[in-house]
Amino acid sequence: MTNFKKGISRRRLIKTGLAGVLATGVSPYIFSRSAFAQEFCNAPTGDTVTLGFNVPLTGAYADEGADELRAFELAVEHLNGEGDGGMIPHFSSDALTGNGILGKRVAYVTGDTQTQSDAARDSARRMIERDGALMISGGSSSGVAIAVQGLCQEMGVIFMAALTHSNDTTGKDRRRYGFRHFFNAYQSGIGLGPQLGDAYGTDRRAYHLTADYTWGWTQEESMIAATEALGWETAETVRTPVGAGDFSQYITPVLNSGADVLILNHYGFDGVNSLTQAVQFGLKDRQANGKNFQIVLPLVSDLMAAGAGNAMQGVFGTSNWYWSQQDEGSKAFTNSFGAKYGRPPSQAAHTSYVQTLLYADAAERAGTFYPPEVIRALEDYEFDGLGNGPTLYRGADHQCFKDVFVVQGKENPSNEFDLLEVVSTASRDNVTYAPDFFEGELGPYDPAMC
Amino acid sequence: MEAIFAQLLNGLDKGGAYALIALGLTLVFGTLGVVNFAHGALFMLGAFCAVAFRELITYEIVTTDPEQLSPWGSPLEIRTPIAQQYLGDWGAVIIDYSVPLSILLAIPVMLIIGIVMERGLIKHFYNRPHAEQILVTFGLAIVLQELVKTFFGPNPIPQPMPSTFRGAADVGSWLGLTPGAVTYPWWRLVYFLFSIGILSAVFAFLRFTTFGMVVRAGMADRETVRLLGIDIDRRFTLMFGLAAVVAGLAGVMYTPLLPPNYHLGMEFLVLSFVVVVVGGMGSLPGAVAAGFLLGILQSFASMTAIKNLIPGIDQIIIYLLAVVILLVRPRGLMGRRGVMES
Amino acid sequence: MNVLRLPRQDVILFAVFAIVVLTMPIWLTPFGAAYPGLMQKFAIFAIFAVGFNILFGLTGYLSFGHAAFLGVGSYTAVWSFKLFTMDAIPALIFAVLMSGVFALGIGFVSLRRSGIYFAILTLAFAQMSYNLAYSVLTPITNGETALQLTNNDPRVIDMMFMERTAGLPSPSIFGQPLGGIGGFYLCAVLLLVAFFIAQKVFASPFGMMLRAIKSNQTRMSYTGFNTRPYALTAFVISGMYAGLAGGLLAVTDPLAGAERMEWTASGEVVLMTILGGVGTLVGPVIGAWLIKYLENIFSAFNEGMLHATFSWLPDGVEDIVVAVTSKFVGEGWHLTLGLVFVLIVVFLPGGIMEGVRRIRSAVANRRDNRRTRFSTSAAE
């Protein structure tokens, strides 16, 4: 059985197709190939190293997925020494020199997760088994990220999660082979809580509409904890299916519920749809309990703000990063991205870009692609210059700790990209929690033979 | 009380959409005897008529303003829609009203699409088994939605409603309830009235024109009408075109409520089939009644009180109803004997 | 041994089929499809389609909700992993039994109607399962996130024999791990078993009864047959096939998501069966392979590869050719699928197998037009 496996995972044979078969003398070869071809899954043998970018190109988070892909392409360009280098010169580590990773040129393959766990795992498997991807990145849905992270653990391939905001990703579902730069719902709650208290007072009744999956659940939980700490009451929590499109049947009951704040635990197109429909139902102009009715969108991106248009004005949320940040790294990244694509990068693009750089940097510092060594290089790594200030990649749960930005939809945008305003920042110390706050287990370092 | 009334209202616009789609489905089915799985795609094509129309009139001229800089340091691009450039304020009004105006585009386009579909493909399937009709139209639906995806991309494209109709009407205060107790977005009200208008027009057309009489006679007994020497095929082709227009218009006006994407049709298709079956295969009033009934029921099932009583009911109410109706009243609410029972 | 007995031509067919399936890792290599993930899919979806064909191909009942049983099989298998043991055998047995129970219930109700009403009933049941799996049944299905293994699963049987290890366990069979090519051979062997059983059904009096139901249900009842239990048996068998396929999906990748039950997934197996040839033994298998191959390989084509393919053309022409063809590959492969499907239904209602037969009879015109066993459905 083992011989089969080793033989089959000879990527070159498969990739080069017919020519490869003819050149190597067809079938007997497949079964007798040396068992020592590689000591870990997809060890790069040629002069390129292949990364796999698994993003949603269809479904509720397709906008984010497309932006992630742009950032991945840009990161690969910069790693290979093309373009202006983006954030690399401002990165606190100087291991990256623009000659690929460990001297090997970076190539990449892409896949569509369709915002579905099943499809995402299929696509990740294809990239690992067929295309020989050494690292998988991507996300845009926590359900997908957790599913793919589990697969990567099994196959011994490092997963650098991009946009995933659920507490579970580095909480109960944390994995040794999975890393997250993005912040999480709990941190959003810590950041957003005081801001909501300042703006809306302590006597409020909140109605939650929640995307019915891991991210929505943990965000709802975190927002309830944060708002109830302020003294708010929770009127009702209602789960809505992901990709529901028309949320009107869920919004109508809000009108007579006695609530005066609507918290939309939705993201992507779901967030855009539920927010605009809530505004259509007149919620923003409404009075309840003698106060102005308010809408909160705890996790917000500029892509959503663009989709929601006017409806976004004045609405509070949190963001992992926003392009108007004035540190050198952020400015360099925004310029480089804007010059290439004619638009500023979203937070999804930013985290994807940073994760790719962080993986490359870790491999350089480890001096090998051997996953356990790369993992150790990432664990408890302290860095700066990638847009969020000093950041720690905590080894105990593979979560990054850094400042969290509270944003608000701008009332008078000066141009079509200037949609959000950073109104406050929750410091890294504030949003840091104990590693065992969420229970979970990372699992072993041992590389698997995919 | 107010909550129930609010949900009733909320069911009306959805019910209107279901009724319009189911009406076309039933027309095609009743006249041509074809089970058209591509009917949802026609709804989607209608929605994309609105998208295309808006893209046409908002085609932009790009100028750069060296005074202002974009976030990445190059001169800021300023985009002006052509309509606004040349027509000034009127252009702005046209853009504002792009959704209702795109009906003007949708009617001829959908008519042509319908006729081409019928002449090109559907007519060869009149006498083939229903299973094959389902399959070929299912394939056609895939082709249509993928074509739309190639041209318009996979993402939903929001269509703003005219600014006059933004916000919500205080329906409650019209009826003497507490002001603000029952509000209902203006556009949903418009959509409901629009669907009533279209439904009335179609029924009037079928009742009061000779064309309609022939079609109704054909629905009852195709062979007899043929024996009378009436060229019923040509009328049926037009009928298919009409069904396409009805579905298309339903789609056009729905865009501000739900940003259209390429698989919008599939989502509505399953539901509209359930509507047709519940209403009774081949019964036009049945289709309309069932459309509104299901829209309202779906809305009611989402009420918290009901969901607490029967968890998950909002997710399955439509299908559950379909199963019960099919088992208890196999011909649906108003179905005729002998339809699809061979 | 009656159990194993088959007519001679079926024995030959089975032998050829077995060779084709077992040597997949060799002959798929030139097609770039010889990687375990895809080959497992080939075997699994072939099982699904062969089973679906026992219902649709033989009895003519068009189910638009068969993916529900696939999903039930997956969920059951993952639960078997979580509760009892990581061994694949009990997981698959539970998956088949559980989906059989579901099929019995749904079939009992749905088969009270026929034709399009039956299709809508099955569709409604599948959509209900799908929606419930996404919402209220989250404690059982884990909703959108999909049901997965965790470190604290009880796994009572495994725990009797071994210590809990740090990492997640993976499915095995008799202690042998099932990753990669091993997983493929498990699927392949089960495909052969499934195919053999289908051959038995096709060749048996029971199979003839099912064809007779499709052919003329009225005559069937006036001939003294109670048709509903026959159709129900076929429905349950094909539901169990779907459950086996679903269980195997979970064995090769221990995760079960609700989208497996969506009606588009049910539509896919219909496409596979039609594309290959309804009512034939081999057709559904070919249909399943073709669609899965297109999905995996065709969809991965991008503009760069097209430019490489057409680089021998003059520049301007190349750009146009690439621009046009790119609409049909990569993201647009569904367009190709839809077009092929429409063309098949219009011109070749018997699917690829009918095409093969037409070619064969055109070539070997001398032989008398004896009807082969591949010909039940198409001739109408």
Next chain:
Amino acid sequence: MQYSNNTVLHVADVHKRFAGLHALADIDLEVEEGKTHAIIGPNGAGKSTLLNVIVGRLAPSSGAVVFDGQVLTGKKPHEINQMGVARVFQTPEIFPDLSVLQNVMTPAFAKRDGAFRIRMLNPLANEAALREEAEEALADVGMIERRHLHAASLSRGDKRRLELAMCLIQKPRLLLLDEPTAGMSRHDTNTTIELLKKIKSRGMTKVIIEHDMHVVFSLADKISVLAGGRIIAEGAPDAVRGDPRVQEAYLGGAH
């Protein structure tokens, strides 16, 4: 209720009303074991309604149909068949997608295995006994050389003969024939009549529904004449032929 000893089918005081229309009135028929009983009447006389009442498709408004001591009303078609009643339809009901041989084997299975039994272990090809039986039945109706043809490709007359073979192989106690020559060419009609004569001697009871008097005179032992939903005459063929009421019904009817 009193039956003569050899009555096998008794239609007892059956009335059938459809919204206002009295389709069958006071029908009382006794069909004797082993005899051929023809029910004739002009179009619209109620023959089809009567047949549908006999086979349980329509429930009578009052009265009952008794076969071999058991009430047929409310029974499902397959149950009635399993009791020993076979039926030939007005338009031949066969299995167009099966071969001619398989068409005849199918009812043989129903006879042997009952209404429902799954036989999966043994291939069809091994059912030699049933196949021989089927081939005999086909030889009987003169179609043995066509046994491998697709049933859909048969002519209408051949389809009728095939259907007859499908009924005969079950050796039913009662055979119902619904206008066995309807829509047939002269030639096919003659062959069918010859065939029916041939099987007449086999002792199975037959009920023939027919609107063409001439077809049944040479076949029937007893004829009941139906007109306007009532039996207006009954008796041996010769007696019925001369009955003036019958003449009137046919001349005044649609004929």
